[in-house]
Amino acid sequence: MIDNKKTSAMSPEELSEKYEKTKESLDQLRGMLMPFLKAQYEKNRKSLERREKIKIFLIHLVIIICCFICIYPLLRIFSISLRPGDKLFSTDLSLIPDGATFSAYVSLLKNTNFLRWLWNSLVITIATSFIGVSLASTAAYAFSRFRFPGKKIGMIILLSSQMIPAGMLILPLFLMIMKMNLMNSYLGMIIAYSVSSLPFSIWILKGYYDTIPRSLEEAALVDGTSAVGAFWRIILPLSTPALSIAFLFNFTTAWNEYLVARVVLFSSQQYTWTLGLFELQGQYLTQWGMFAAGSMLVTIPVLIVFLYSSKWLISGLTLGSVKG
Amino acid sequence: MELLKSLYEVGWFLLLIVAGVGVLEGYFYTHFRFYDRKWFFPVLLSVVPLLFWGIFGNMLGGHTFALWLYFLLAEGLIAAFFRYIVKGQHTVPYMLIATAFVGLALLLVYPFVFEFYLSFHDLKLTTIMAWKETGQIPFVWFKQYVNVFTTSPLNDVSIWMLLWRTFLWTFTNVFFHVLGGFALALLLNNNIKGKGIYRTLLVIPWAMPQVVAVLAMRGEFHAENGFVNILLNRLVEWWPALANIGIGPVQWLSNYPLTTCTIINVWLGIPFMMVVILGGLQSISKSYYDAADIDGATYFQKLRYITLPLVKPVAMPAITLGTIWTFNNINVIYLVTGQAGGTEKADILVSAMYKAAFTYNRYSYSAAFAIVIFILLFSISVFYLHGLDAAKED
Numbered sequence: 001m002i003d004n005k006k007t008s009a010m011s012p013e014e015l016s017e018k019y020e021k022t023k024e025s026l027d028q029l030r031g032m033l034m035p036f037l038k039a040q041y042e043k044n045r046k047s048l049e050r051r052e053k054i055k056i057f058l059i060h061l062v063i064i065i066c067c068f069i070c071i072y073p074l075l076r077i078f079s080i081s082l083r084p085g086d087k088l089f090s091t092d093l094s095l096i097p098d099g100a101t102f103s104a105y106v107s108l109l110k111n112t113n114f115l116r117w118l119w120n121s122l123v124i125t126i127a128t129s130f131i132g133v134s135l136a137s138t139a140a141y142a143f144s145r146f147r148f149p150g151k152k153i154g155m156i157i158l159l160s161s162q163m164i165p166a167g168m169l170i171l172p173l174f175l176m177i178m179k180m181n182l183m184n185s186y187l188g189m190i191i192a193y194s195v196s197s198l199p200f201s202i203w204i205l206k207g208y209y210d211t212i213p214r215s216l217e218e219a220a221l222v223d224g225t226s227a228v229g230a231f232w233r234i235i236l237p238l239s240t241p242a243l244s245i246a247f248l249f250n251f252t253t254a255w256n257e258y259l260v261a262r263v264v265l266f267s268s269q270q271y272t273w274t275l276g277l278f279e280l281q282g283q284y285l286t287q288w289g290m291f292a293a294g295s296m297l298v299t300i301p302v303l304i305v306f307l308y309s310s311k312w313l314i315s316g317l318t319l320g321s322v323k324g
Numbered sequence: 325m326e327l328l329k330s331l332y333e334v335g336w337f338l339l340l341i342v343a344g345v346g347v348l349e350g351y352f353y354t355h356f357r358f359y360d361r362k363w364f365f366p367v368l369l370s371v372v373p374l375l376f377w378g379i380f381g382n383m384l385g386g387h388t389f390a391l392w393l394y395f396l397l398a399e400g401l402i403a404a405f406f407r408y409i410v411k412g413q414h415t416v417p418y419m420l421i422a423t424a425f426v427g428l429a430l431l432l433v434y435p436f437v438f439e440f441y442l443s444f445h446d447l448k449l450t451t452i453m454a455w456k457e458t459g460q461i462p463f464v465w466f467k468q469y470v471n472v473f474t475t476s477p478l479n480d481v482s483i484w485m486l487l488w489r490t491f492l493w494t495f496t497n498v499f500f501h502v503l504g505g506f507a508l509a510l511l512l513n514n515n516i517k518g519k520g521i522y523r524t525l526l527v528i529p530w531a532m533p534q535v536v537a538v539l540a541m542r543g544e545f546h547a548e549n550g551f552v553n554i555l556l557n558r559l560v561e562w563w564p565a566l567a568n569i570g571i572g573p574v575q576w577l578s579n580y581p582l583t584t585c586t587i588i589n590v591w592l593g594i595p596f597m598m599v600v601i602l603g604g605l606q607s608i609s610k611s612y613y614d615a616a617d618i619d620g621a622t623y624f625q626k627l628r629y630i631t632l633p634l635v636k637p638v639a640m641p642a643i644t645l646g647t648i649w650t651f652n653n654i655n656v657i658y659l660v661t662g663q664a665g666g667t668e669k670a671d672i673l674v675s676a677m678y679k680a681a682f683t684y685n686r687y688s689y690s691a692a693f694a695i696v697i698f699i700l701l702f703s704i705s706v707f708y709l710h711g712l713d714a715a716k717e718d
Binding site: 076139143192274291 | 414416417418420421423424425427428431432433434435436438439442447456508511512514516522524525526527528529531532533534535536537539540541542543544549551591595651652654655658659674677678681682687690691694697698701702705
């Protein structure tokens with residue numbers, strides 16, 4: 001109130017003069033402060049940036065160390081596989097050893113059944129995966145599209161079958177295979193492996209089928225195909241990605257399996273590669289070089305396939321877990 | 325008793341036949357609608373088992389009557405199922421799931437039942453040939469279960485020691501998996517260059533075939549040629565004071581096998597946790613962190629009140645799965661210690677079960693052991709799930 005009266009008492013000239021004066025003094029003040037503020041800002045910014053840089057550098061450093069720990073055993077295996085026979089047990093830590101040769105690879109292929117082992121693994125694994133995926137794809141379709149008595153119980157049985165520890169079933173499976181006279185044969189191994197990843201495959205495929213719109217099949221049914229025809233001609237071609245995930249999952253499970261193979265197969269001719277490598281590694285490390293060479297030959301294709309497909313594999317895994 | 329036993333012995337064979345007949349009959353019932361006719365049910369019940377008796381009666385020897393009874397029962401169940409439950413409406417879905425469920429019944433459920441059967445009998449190296457020829461094994465009631473708690477599955481480790489080791493093993497492994505996975509995921513979730521390459525390199529232990537990874541790591545723990553001891557040796561040479569406080573090369577595989585197995589399994593298991601947790605972290609919206617920044621939250625407050633609660637729903641299933649996997653992990657321990665002359669100082673319950681069956685050939689003992697482990701795991705899971713439900717309701 002008081003201020004208002006005071007200003008109203010002033011003339012316009014006085015007002016503008018006062019305004020100019022105030023502005024001038026403010027400008028002066030700003031001129032004095034600005035360099036200081038700028039310097040301060042600059043200093044803060046620099047220290048922040050430096051801190052950020054140090055942080056990023058530290059993160060990179062830690063991650064690189066972790067990466068190194070992750071791949072070091074693989075690099076070691078690679079370097080051992082290149083060592084000449086007389087230096088197998090040196091304590092040398094260099095990546096490419098002196099006098100590197102491929103002699104371990106040559107003797108692995110020449111003197112052991114390595115190729116035969118790979119072939120055995122391949123036959124068993126591919127047969128298993130085909131059986132697994134074909135059983136799973138039809139069952140998952142029934143669970144995804146039809147309502148029938150026992151559907152819920154069926155899903156519960158599937159999930160609870162995962163509760164039975166796999167290690168527990170090795171003994172009865174072994175005895176069954178023995179009773180059927182299928183020891184040491186492909187068929188016995190395929191029987192033992194074929195349903196091990198079935199519940200998981202059904203789960204993944206059901207999740208994927210659920211995302212395919214029903215109208216596609218309805219259109220096909222209107223056009224006169226049967227339910228089975230709609231499944232065969234429409235659903236299967238559309239779900240190739242999920243089918244390949246399931247196939248890959250079945251494949252890697254059977255390909256890397258060791259414990260069942262250990263008890264079912266007993267002649268070197270019939271070994272899978274896992275048994276073969278275990279045999280080569282031995283207790284006294286006598287065939288260390290050949291073991292390393294074999295490991296490299298097995299690991300590299302698996303790594304390439306895994307890294308190429310990991311995006312889908314991981315999305316498939318999370319798909320299953322989120323739906324559950 | 326005799327009757328029951330004979331049923332068990334041919335059980336798997338019958339299961340196969342009944343499942344096959346069931347699928348076939350189901351098709352006929354529903355396709356031709358025979359189930360509507362009044363005469364069909366009684367005729368089927370009398371004719372099919374008689375036919376079966378005629379065809380297989382001579383082949384199966386002494387158990388014909390029991391088999392006939394069994395078959396009659398199964399036939400009745402199949403017919404009733406199709407007549408009263410299915411009523412011809414659900415042919416397609418049943419045909420679709422039939423193969424998968426027959427497979428599961430034969431290779432998952434039947435072995436499980438068979439394990440129960442074994443655990444009440446005495447199958448070992450001396451009786452296995454007789455069993456293979458004639459199917460006869462001595463019945464011993466609960467003797468195997470008493471043996472599980474009073475004698476050692478291996479040379480001199482008791483079940484209590486194994487139990488303690490199993491819990492120690494599971495806890496340490498899962499703890500380090502989650503800790504390491506979470507730390508790496510947090511680091512990778514920053515805005516840094518080369519994230520893709522880092523992630524690829526970090527998942528390599530998971531991507532490698534497990535047999536190769538474990539055997540390679542086992543080689544690295546070898547007393548003279550292994551990388552770990554070479555490194556420790558050089559460390560001690562470089563800084564001799566370390567030797568005074570007990571750091572130096574040790575006999576990993578013979579003196580500290582459980583530690584070795586744990587280190588190897590931690591190395592193997594971190595990438596999986598990392599990938600799962602990273603997926604959870606990337607799905608958290610950045611706006612939460614911006615809001616927290618405006619409120620002046622510190623890094624640890626943000627971690628505690630934003631990151632952890634939002635990652636939990638993704639991480640919990642993975643941790644549960646990881647716990648079960650670790651509890652059941654025979655692979656790592658057997659690959660490290662399973663060779664001839666290997667130590668038993670690292671064995672946990674499941675690996676002792678495996679060795680009891682296939683190194684010591686005590687099949688029935690191992691079956692009883694497996695049932696005990698299963699009951700243990702089952703009750704822990706039920707307890708845990710119950711706790712989880714209670715926590716959800718709060």
